[in-house]
Amino acid sequence: MLRAQLDAGAGSPLSLIVAPAGAGKSVLLAQWVASHPGLPVAWVDIAPGDADPLALSRKVLAALAEASAEFRPPLAAVSTAARRLGDQYLEDLAAGLKEIDPVVLIFDDLDRIGGTPVLTDLWRLVDMLPNGVHVIFASRTDLQLGWSRHRVHHDLVEIRQRELAFDDATTSRVISAITGTAVSEEVAAKITARTEGWAVGVQLTALSMRFAADPDLVVETMSETDRLITDYLGEEVLDGLSPRRRTAIVQLSVLDDFDANLAGVVTGLDGEKLLAGLERDSLFVVPVPERVGWHRFHRLFRDLLLLRLRAHDRDAEPELLGVASRRLSESGDEESAIEYAIRAHDWDRVLDLVLDLGRCYYESHRMGTVVRWLREVPDRNLAERPDAAILLAMAEGMSGRAMHAVDRFRTLLADGELTPGQRQVALAYLAACVQFHPETELFVPVAQAAVSEITRHPDAPRPNLLGLTSRTVLLTVSQVSLGRARLLLGDVHGARRIFEAALRAVGTAYRPYRVHTLGSLAMAEALSGCLVAASGHAEDALSLATEDDLLVHPAPAEAYLARALVAVQRGEPATGALALHEGAARALSNQRTQLLWIAWLIAHAAYPEGGLPGVEEPEGPRPAFVRDALLAFEMRQARSRGAPLPPPSHPASWSYIAFEEVAALLALGRVSHARARMTELAPRPEPDAPLPEVEHEILEGWLCAAEKRNPESRAHLTTALRLAEPEWLVQPFVRAGAAVADLVDELPGVGNGFRSAVVSAARAAAAPPRQHLVEHLTTRELELLAYLPSRLTIPGIAARCYVSTNTIKTHLGHIYRKLGAQNRDAAVERARELGLIPAGDSGPVM
Structure with missing residues (x-):
């Protein structure tokens, strides 16, 4: 039934x-x-x-x-x-x-x-x-x-x-199976009524009858109160066992689950025979489905056994847990060994085991588990083991608990009890909290101090924590953290140089940290307009992450975001939608708030009308760089609506806000003021950083046109195109707006593909096309739609995007549904009808 x-x-x-x-x-x-x-x-x-x-x-x-x-x-x-x-x-x-x-x-x-x-x-x-x-x-x-x-x-x-609930017939069958004796209908009915058909109550009654001298008396004396009958029946079952077997069962109750080996170690008996007997006699032992050969007690029965153990010998439980912890540690099950040591309150053993953990906990994104273990340890015990206190702060930072990590590191450093090596570790990983903490400027001196101390005391003995505290690794962590702080404060070019130096260091031989560094460098390059280099370094980072099974780890977040940023800078934001979503998801997985702000900024640069669904605005204050970029974005939006805004203050050097200030003056027709500001704000040339110079040349071209100096205007715009084309740097022209697009379109001579892309992207941004669908495709779906006419298979598309085939299939299912298509070919045809992808022949799908 x-x-x-x-x-x-x-x-x-x-x-x-x-x-x-x-x-x-x-x-x-x-x-x-x-x-x-x-x-x-x-x-x-x-x-x-x-x-x-x-x-x-x-x-x-x-x-x-x-x-x-x-x-x-x-x-x-x-x-x-x-x-x-x-x-x-x-x-x-x-x-x-x-x-x-x-x-x-x-x-x-x-x-x-x-x-x-x-x-x-x-x-x-x-x-x-x-x-x-x-x-x-x-x-x-x-x-x-x-x-x-x-x-x-x-x-x-x-x-x-x-x-x-058991009926009388089921009760009768269960009791007969356990006792080996048939029971009358009257007895079965009485047991069903007294237990209300409760399965374990029937089973316990049967066990009591099996081991009792007078089975009928068991039925007659069953409690009729509301109190669970298991208190009584549990005692009856246990008292019916031999003392040795009863002791063994009670001892086993300290274990969540057990195999024959562990059962033998804890009880001192033959584990194979013990388990076979428990199963044979229906003594509430059940197999653990996901672990072949492992068993556990029924939860309720185990609770009764534990109560009995604690009532008779309160010191036995921690001793037995300690025995289990040592055995599990010897067999390589360090997680269970730590859990049992925690339950035994054996804090020295907990700390010994946790301090012996390796890099796999970082690489498999399990630092939250390390935090949980160490937070179980009383503060007084942690205070006696500074290495453990440092590891807890490291783990808190790596798992997104930045405020706790920063407070803990500061306390440790302020106490003055750390050795030089411990101090180096604390400074380096405190600096790494710049990714999570809103007060970016606080971490510049911390990172500088870390680099200084590591350099001055290269041979200082350091604790080995997760295999992440060697001199070279600490130096890389400190340098990359300094670079991140510089970038978040708006010094993109300075950050880029620091990342380049860190990448040359031997410390980045540790591949997860190399993925971090490559991704950070790619972001800085993309922000500088070096899109070819940014694409290459992001590709290198994601390839490494793929080889080392790190795509689910937070490490590739910067590389994904760099890919999205390159797509925006090239005027093709839809081609970076998946990368943007993946980067934001990985930053969110360990609450890297500063990186989430950058993702949010990219989303609004790519999709001015409302960002990208799934990329939410983070909580807390915005980093300086993001704050300025978003202010520039708001100024551009106001200018595109025909109501240009002045900046709240006049920047002293070239920046996104300076670009928008001059553009607003030109849009208002205040040509002389624009000329004065352009003279004051000429960007300082940066090698291999074309973006500021391209921006400046664009505005010079616009300004000269407003001044009726058309030959000079054409010369400046031609220079801007020449500088931008090798990187396919379209976004500065898009930000300038329709007026500059018209000037570029009117340049003499035959235009090339880049010039056409600039004009098309700028005009499309001013008047985005609308889809004629009941349910619009998301930006991620539009990106995947562009792959459908190609010869790429689903695994091929997934490899290009550095996501799983399951992710691709999920999005394709949504695309087919929204387009009303049954398959890939039908989806391509429908998309072409709607103008979502260009018309043209496509090769066969492999």
Whole structure:
């Protein structure tokens, strides 16, 4: 009956099982799964630690990989700082599930993460599922997630306590199976009534009857109060066991789960025989679905065992946890070893284990887990181990908890108790917090002090923390942090030189940091107008990230944003939409607020009418560079509306605001004032930085035309085109507006492709075309649409964009739906009809 209900619900996105502990939820699910041997099933047993999105992600991906060899994990990053899986991760996961449908994804014991952000994410995942994928939520409590919509639209199957309750016949079969003796209908009915058909109550009663001298007495003396009968029955079951076996079971209760090896070490018995006996005698031991050979006690039974252990010997639990921690550490399971050491309050062992961790925790984006472990350690114990306090501050910074990191580093440095080597580490990683902290100017002297101390004391002994504290690595961190501070303060050219020097240093041989440095350099180059170099360095960074499986890591965020910035500078913002979204997602994954501001700035430069959906305005103050660029953007918008604005103050040197100030004066017809400001603001020549000179030449051309000096105007505009063409630097002409586009169009001689691109982009920005669709394509979808006429396969497009094939497939599905197309060829034809892509023949899709 119940299995038939689950069968009926399998065609909808979700089924729901809600019932108290011991009601038989897991048993029902196991029986249903066994009745469909050919169906891929990913079973996820939820634990309290799965409120950590990284822990939950690893568990879900492991279960899916075990269910199907065809499953490909998402490339999107988990948003750890927000304690969420994140929208892009969910989209990518849903697309990956489409590749292995049909599949069933079971989340058992979801009440353990009730009220957490990741539970909300799992609920949102249900709405993204492709046809053929079915999710089952099992929980002790109603999760209050709003089931009504699924009840109305999907005939939601709900199985609750009343459906799970045993009837007399089921009770009779269970008792007979456990006791080995048939029971009368009268006894079965009495047990059903007293237990209200509660599965574990029936099972415990049967066990009590099995081990009791007088089974009938067990039934007669069952409690009729509201108190859970398991207190009584649990004692009856345990008292029926031999002392040695009873002690072993109670000892095992300290473990979340166990295999034969660990069970043997903790109890001192033969682990294989012990587990076999527990399974044979139905003593509430169940297999852990995602770990072959591992078992756990039923939650309720384990609670009873723990209560008994603590009542009889309060010192036994930490001792047993310590034994388990040492064994797990020896076998290489460092995470479980640390968790058990924490529960044992063995703080020295916790710190020893955490300080021995390697780079993999940084590279796999698990620094939030390190923070959680170290925050469990009392402050007095941390104070005795400065290396651990430094590591906690490092981990807080790397996982997006910048304010905590900065405060902790400052306290450590102010105390004056650090050795020179410890001080170098603290200064370098305090400087790295510039990516997260709004007060950029504070980090320039910190980074300079770090470089100075590392240089002055090259041989100072340094603690080895995560393998990230060698002299060369610390020097790279300090230099790149100084460059980032310079860039955020508006010194783009100075930042670029620092990044170049850092890239030449041996410290960037550590590839994740090399990815960071290449991406930062690419951003500075793109802002300087060196688009060829920026494209090359962004490509190098993303290629390295691909080789080292770092595309889901925050490290490539700058490289993605540099790609988007290059697209904007070349007047082709739609070709950078995916890169912009990917960069913003990675910056958000560890709350790099300063980088999120740059993403937001790029979005508004690319799409003046409203930015890019999915790239949200960050909280907090804007960095100086972003503040000035956004002010210039607002001035340009006002000028395009015919109401130019003066700047709040007159800049003393060339900048975005200076460009807009002169353009506003020209738009107002104040030619003499514009000439005076141009004379004052001539940009200082920078080698390999064409943008300021191109901007200056554009305005000189406009100004000379306003002064009726047409030959000089043509000469300046021709120079601007000549300087900009090698980089295909279109955006300065777009920012100048329609007046300059007309002057460029009127230049004598035959125009070339670049000149045509400049005029087209500037005029398109003044009057953007509108799509004739009920639901418009997003900028990311428009970027992918441009690839469809090509010969590139979906994996080929994904490789070009440095995203997963699942991401591409998700967006293509949206494109086909919006265009009303069934396939790629139909989508291309419809897009050409709408003018969304140029007309022309396309090669066959490979």
